[in-house]
Structures are given as C-alpha cells and as structure tokens.
Amino acid sequence: MTTDAIKPRPGFSLTQYAVCMNGIVWREGLRFLHQRERFISALVRPLVWLFIFAAGFRQVLGISIIPPYETYILYEVYITPGLMAMIQLFNGMQSSLSMVYDREMGNMRTLLVSPLPRWYLLFCKLLAGTAVSVLQVYAFLLVAWFWDIEPPHIGYLTVLPALLLSGLMLGALGMLISSGIRQLENFAGVMNFVIFPMFFASSALYPLWRVQEGSPVLAYLCQLNPFTHAVELIRFALYGRVNWVSLAVVGGCAVVFMIAAAVAYDPSRGIGRHGPAGGET
Template sequence: MQDDTLNPQVGLAQLAPRRGIAHALQGLQAIVLRELIKFSQQKGRLLSALVRPLLWLAVFAAGFRNVFGVAIVEPYDTYIPYDVYIAPGLAGMVLLFNGMQSSLAMVYDREMGLMRLLLTSPLPRAWLLFCKLCATALLSVLQALAFVIVAVLLGTDLPLLSLGGLNALLALACGAMMLGALGLLLSVYIKQLENFAGTMNFVIFPMYFMSTALYPLWKLQESGAEWVYQLARFNPFTHAVEWIRFALYGKDPGLAPWVVLGCLAVFFMLACWGYDPQRGFGGLTKRGGGPP
C-alpha cells in the first residue's frame, strides 16, 4: 500500500487549508495593528473622542443632577443620580461616533489609501471587511473604556469591579461591532468625504437622541411624545445602550443582545453585498473609481 504522506499532491492538499487560515489570520493581524499604530500616532484623536461625552457628563449631567431624577426602575434597585444613568449612554456615544467615523476613514482608504490595494488581494473581500470591522470595534472599546475610567475618577459611581463589569465589556464589544458594521454599510453609499456631514445629521444624531442614552423610555411615553417613544423602541442603538446598562448591574437585558447581534449580522451582510463589485447595490463599480 502506498503511503499517502509521501505523495506530494496529498501533502500540498493538506497544507493548503492551513496556509489559507494562516494567511487570513495574518491579514487580520496586519489590519488591526495598522489601525492601532495609526491611532497611537494621532495624538488628539483620543482626546477629541473623550471631550464630547465628558462635556455631557461634567456639565449637562451636573446641571440636571437634582432636577431630573431617575425613578427606581430596572436595572436599578434604588434612586440614582442622573450622571449614573447616562454613563452607559455616553459610553455608547463613544462607540457610535467612532463607528460612524470609521465610515469616513473607509471612504478615504478605499479611494486613496491602503484598502484600495487590500480589496484587490487574494483574501475574500468579506474577510477583509471583517478585519476592518474588528479593528474599528477594538478602537471603539478602548476609547469607551478610557471614558469610563475618567467618569469614575470624576465621581460617577459605577460597579466596574464586578462580574457585571465583565458582562458590560462584552456588551460594549458587541455594540461596537454593530455600529462599526453600520459604518461599513454607510461607506458603500458615501461617495465623497464631504458627505460625512450628512451622515452626522441624518444618522448619528437621530440614533443618539432617539434612544435611552439620555432618558428612559417611560419618560418619553409619559411626556406624550409617542412617536419618539416608538422610534426609540426600534432604534438598534437603544438596545446596545440597554444591554450595556443591564449587564453592568448583572440584570437580564431581555431581547437587547439578540437585537444587537441580529443588526450586526444584517449590517455586515449588506456591507459585504455593497462591496461586491458584481452584485453591489449602489455598488463600487457604478462609481467608476472603486477597486476592481
């Protein structure tokens, strides 16, 4: 009987999948490290990411601390100050803005930067987009953690050193992935860098203000803003914030994780479809400037 291990064709067939996996992991490592190095060289990027939520926490929350009380509702077991309530929402704000800014970076990279070359590499385009998504989510989580640390130093009482803190970290990561996937999807349609202002006005601000980041849903319903209440209920960002908030206190987040993970899958699949030059709707081939 012939020993198959001495057959060079069999040996190559067995090694090919390993080389494929190694190549894919090498691509993931390269893209993530590139984003981390680029982030470390942009000195003001972390500061600019923290200024917005810290301004809300230090000024807005301080002004409404004694005016806007939060009743005893899940996941809280007692009355809480306003800054404690909005802290998860402000961490979500960091994820939201970084996820949307990733679409701006993707437009630049796709037209003039490294992604223009990467999208023509032998690796599957969906894997390259996933690598980019992982890099974006990692940066988002790091910035959100930096905000949480500063918030605690400013006196916001959050149960970080607990099992709930680890659960909240998972919720942060999944929320970052979902919002990063939304940023990828938006980058399919953003043709020029100047169009990012429209993204701010029609995506970021509505998603943030029509959510539970700043006020609970029952406050919206109680005030008679029924249409805002319904929009907030179906806003994916609401479920990302609620997952973080409930996980932080070790409570059951209900359907929030499933909504976040479901939206992540849908956004990412649509982004992969849009970046496919053969099938993309609003696709790259219709612009005349995208990679082949």
C-alpha cells in the same frame, strides 16, 4: 533564501487567516496611537456631556428606580451607558469617514486587493475598529470613575462582550454607510441624518418611560432604534445583567448590517456602480 510562506496550492490556511486578522488589527492600533487628537476628542466629547450636560440636567430629570438599577441613581450614572454607546457610535461613523477619506479609496485599495475573501477583510477591519472603540470606552470609564461613576467591579468585565457586540453593530452600520458615500463633504449629512437622530431618539439621555409620557410616538421610534438597544445592552451588562431583548436586537442588527456591508463592497454590485473615485477613468 527563504521558502515561500504561501504554499502554491489553492486556498488559505487558518494560520494565514489569523495572520491577516492580526495584521489588520495591529495596523488600526498603530494608526490610533498616531492620531492622538482623535483619541482626545473621542474622550472629551462624552466627558463634556457628563460634566456639563448631566450636571445641568441633574435637577431637571428625576430618575426613578428602573432595572438594572437597584437604588435611586444620579442622572450622571444614568447617562453613562448612553455615553459609552455614543463613543462607539462616533467611532463607527468615524471609521466610515476614514474609509471614505483614505485618499478616496487609497488605503482601501491596499486592503481590497488582498487575496483573502473580501467579506473576511471587511470583518477584520470591523473588528479592528471595534477594538479601538472598546479602548476608548474604557478610557472614558476610567475618568468617569473619578467623577463617582462607580459601577460594580464585575461590571467592568461583563460589559466587555456587550461593547464588542454593539461596537460591531455600529461599525458595520458605518461601513455600510461609507460604501454609499463618495465624497467627504457628505459626512455632515451622516451627522445630521444618522448620528443625531440615533442618539437623541434613544434611551441614552432619558429613560423610555419618560419619553412615553411626553410623546408615545417618539417612545415607539426609540424602541425601534437599534441604538437604544445598544445602550440598554451596555447598561445591563455594566451591572452584570443581560437584557435579552436588546441582546437579540443588537446581535441581529449586527449580522444584518455586516451582510449588507459585505454586499455593498462586493465589486459587482456596490463599488462598480459609482465609477472610479476622484473622477478618474
């Protein structure tokens, strides 16, 4: 007979918190390994942009020397950080989709009846999704390397904290959105109203000074877009530098989105309003 690992006294030990986080990240990793299509599409999407879109646009868009770049760069090099952030954006939205999809709260229920605090469970879930997105980004960088996208070696290391932070921010945004979506069909709406505007109204595909020339209003909107700052944070970090404004914006947004998501999943506020999933009573 075994002894109880959970002591009957109230509260949970730090070890138990760690065990829980470990378990959630481990499961997300296993699920990721089992969903090869998801991994492949996550990899193919940015590569299509890189191989086709960027190649086509190379002649159209000239990029002048702007920080953090110290020389003239090819368009492919310019959009690489944007595509890295795009992977994370899609991943964040996809985890939100899977949260809705999990048999309309099926697997979410298993998670949410854990006795550990709910905000902590959601945070672990977020961290697990972020870890997966970081793996996807590195896989993309590996392929891009063969396409002559070669940031400084140290950049592969310095970009990691930036990826973690931007992954948390975009994942938390996805989680926040998922709390408001009741049906899977609404994901098309997320594509139209979240992913596309965030991606296109940002510095992912074109530098902001270019946008400024065309439309000052759009350039202003781009600057308000947290995704722009995720892109710039990654862009600078990839060259071993810190964009402090972007760091502050991404960090601040990550905290705000996380708190909002925790509030949205609070039973007395968010979930309870909509009634049970799937129309059951």
